[in-house]
Amino acid sequence: MLKYKTFVKKTRSGGILKVVREHYLRDDIWCGSEVCVECKDETPVLEKDPCMESNLCTFPHYLIPDTNVVLHQIDVLEDRLIRNVIILQTVLQEVRHRSAPVYKRIKDAIHTKEKNFYTFTNEHHRETFIEREPGESANDRNDRAIRVAVQWYSKHIPDSANIKVVLLTNDRLNKEKAEQAGLIAYKCEEYIKSLIANPELIDQLALTSDDKNEITSSKILFPEHLPLSQIQAGIKSGKYIQGTFRANRDNYLEGNVFVQGEGDESTEILLQGLQQLNRAVHQDVVAVELLPRKDWVAPSAVVLQDDGPKAEDDEQEEEEEKKLQMKQVAQQALKPTGRVVGIIKRNWRPYCGMLSVSLIKQATRHLFTPADRRIPKIRIETRRADSLAGQRIMVAIDGWPKNSRYPNGHFMKSLGSAGDRETETEVLLLEHDVPHLPFSQNVLSFLPKMPWTITDDVMKNRVDLRHLCVCSVDPPGCTDIDDALHCRDLENGNLEVGVHIADVSHFIRPGNALDQEAANRGTTVYLCGMRIDMVPELLSSNLCSLRSDVERLAFSCIWEMNHNAEILNTRFTKSVINSKASLTYAEAQMRIDDTSMNDDITKSLRGLNKLAKILKAGRIEKGALTLSSPEVRFHMDSETHDPIDLQTKQLMETNSMVEEFMLLANISVAQKIYDEFSECALLRKHPSPPSSNYDILHKAAKAKNLVIHTESAKELADSLNDAEIDGFPYFNTLLRILTTRCMMQAVYFCSGLDSDFRHYGLATPIYTHFTSPIRRYSDIIVHRLLAVAIGADSTYPTLMDKHKQAALCNNLNYRHKMAQYAQRSSVAFHTQLFFKNRGILNEEGFILFVRKNAIIILIPKFGLEGTVFFENKNKPSPKMVFNEEIPTLTVEGHTFNMFDCVRVTISLDASNIQHQKIRMALLEPVIPGVSVPPPDSEPEAKKMKLDR
Amino acid sequence: MAGLELLSDQGYRLDGRKSTELRKIQARMGVFDQADGSAYLEQGRTIALAVVYGPHDVRGSRAKIQHDRAVINCQYSMATFSTAERKRRPHGDRKSTEMSLHLKETFEAAILTHLYPRSQIDIYVKILQSDGGNYSACVNAATLAVIDAGIPMRDYVCACTVGFVDDTPLADMNHAEESGGGTNLALALLPRGGQIALLQMDARLHQDHLDTLMEAAMTACKGVSKVLDEVVRQHLQETVILTGE
């Protein structure tokens, strides 16, 4: 029976509209404590003997943090030590409103059982709800609501339990008022300092406003930022311009503000000098004011690194600034120049980097140098500088007051010694924003319970295909098998071909924490010797993985084909399969080639292979491109996980067999979901590149007396096939590598918001991703759409909302790009490890590009690209002539052309521990004064033949 | 993470209700003297006024006359000031025509029309303030008005909407919850016999969830019927006292 509660109306104004909402108050909200006898809570969260040993609070206590403590000190709250915390609804709502990442983290903490965090719904509790008083600001009202809740708790918890509640707030006024009301309140800092168990937790405290004054000099260094209201008015009137700030990687005194105009148009505004940059940090959204034309400047080509603390003598810095401006430049080189007047949105994230330990002994304030050169140094306070030197650490920015040369921040955690494989992997994951923390309890709670069996319920809307002779073909060691195939003869003489894809969307239900996590991760990231899963391992390597001899749920795409590989009919269905074999590409190839084998699996493979060849020929006929990129695979030492050998990836017929059917399935599904949901189908397109992208390819071919046609994909494919040079078999591969660089990025998009669907590289009018739902979130969405289309599953609002889907596509595109970068960085790092103990190598390579002062070399054997610079800091530059038209570079009389074969030395340059790199130097052709003598020890690598 | 969190981890909705709880319903019958029946109903902040005339002779075209039963004429409208955004609402726009039609169907199923052949019953409903569940408020108000007019019905017609968020049905959604998107099922029920007078849903929903949702809607409607019953009994008592019997 429903009981009506006293009811209060709550008004909140937004814009011109007055929104009135009902607000029910209840008396059945429990306090959540084990000691309470009054509340009828069946599973109280807060322990009856909360134990956090503190000098300040010698009694057992529960903590209640206010909003700012949660927002700024989440690092501390997440620590194992902090338990039995009451999170008020008021606080949670404010946090949700102000920072999505912190909101997610605090929710994760609440869901972690061991933390004993309890959410108290105080806004709906009859005794803790308060109304905003006339003249009271929203913030003051919330502070009061928090105090009322603390008061309620102190009265509510029986005296006999001897448990007190402690309010944590950094707001002085709030603290005073709380104390006047007889409550126990501490500043977050003093409380954390009083904890006996872990004195090191102090370092993780964010700097609060009180502390900032101590650190910074009283001298005002920067112009004041305008308040948001003034900025908004200014943007409206056209006085200011909104844009994203991008710092210059090579010059810390320079940056650009990227302004997104109408449609695809965009402009950039140059900023130069600390005053104009005015505390903007890379990726911040800022408001800029254009300077009058006479003050415009040209971007400087100078490389400037900020070398450290200059708090005492600012003169040197001013020198450097002058150097930038003094240069006389031509009028047309001047760029629109502006200055930052205010920050619209900070986009700070935790930064990885290393500590530059202060020279003063016993100092607790140190400068931190981020790995990303675009981020300024950050001043932090730590008592552990000695132990942190030489380590990779993470630091968060807390603020940047106008009287401080550097932003203030706090130490978050150490990642380990610089140069270590684990540490560097962690750094590259963090720097590429790859979510890689272990899955939270909340996420894991949505996994199916083990042992998992297929129940009748699951069999609804699903056909039984367990009898089919299905098998999977993957690279060796693959544990997340997304796809399996089968092919069999039908009685009417045609063939039935099935592609069976892991039914991940059966396990990941829309909107739950598991789904949100996967949507955020977007993709599984493969690094050298490591995989960062998009979904928990139970799914990726077990329940969803289509391993042999177990029953697995699948989403099947089944075609009836004739022997010319023409599709006669397509069917989609959810299914149960039982794979008969998990093969590697090599094993499958052997079965196909071994004429003595004639079992069902082999026959199925042969059928597939035959059809795949026809399909491929058809695709190439239509103009699909086969491009190439130098891909290598490291052989890892099984003990140390260090790379011990490199091998270029080998492609077999079976690789292309699997690929062919995956493409076909993706195309069939794309067509189906587009037919069904023309407004909200998630598709993938690959725009054709603008013709200017091909300039370098045309020039390169011309230099070799060849012509490459690029008017259409078909012509490009054909002319690439014909481009051969006698005695230079690697030339064609080089040309294809070059063509790859001309291409655009393929992207996901929502069909309702775009009109150009073509996939240029695959030469198909429509395409999507359906075949890898274990490792790509796009495929999960496509599965859901397809399931709705065939009536096998239900829909939900966000699936049908094209704008939400477009936002999802943006995230997926971003994650894919970042995953790719992370992968490249990982390869680069492992390449460095590989070369670390090999001294100086002597290798053959080809010139890929010619630049003004350098040539870029590709070493096919290692798939390694490196730059040979002809300028050296300590030596006078050689005489160089650069011809952009051909292009060639002539150094001391020797002319370098693209594709020339050269010999170089390869070695590891570890002089800068944060930025190690592979160094290449020219061996042959011998140019006196430019090339280097061959290394002393001939490496054994030379014995091996080049792997073309 | 944009938008509102319609259901918190603790199981509370935006306004503090739990998933199955209805909004507060308050109603008065007989608010207009010149009409045959009338009622004023607040369902949360949604306020509806229903007025009934009839049964009387069929007006206008004689072609409408049914020889075996009464014709029911429904007109739905929204007050200009009923939503936060004040806009002119012309009569007979698509939305109110559709709503009128739904109301007509609902009451044709509930009123014992065969008792009044060759006559007409007019039901006018106006939404004075709109905060979600307009249809349900109209049906509930009209039921009271019809009872006030003394027109016999098979049973009370009780209506309620049910939404579906995080696999949980939300009873009697308010405007904020309705605009959160998602399925919105409106049910008008004759609670005693469990007959459905009208069922309407305007988004896709998997059939597996339909049973859960229907059950929640039925429970909600029965909750509404209890309140309406109380209102009617209260009204009767007051009338009895006034007439001094």
Ligand SMILES: [Zn+2]
């Ligand atoms: Zn209690």
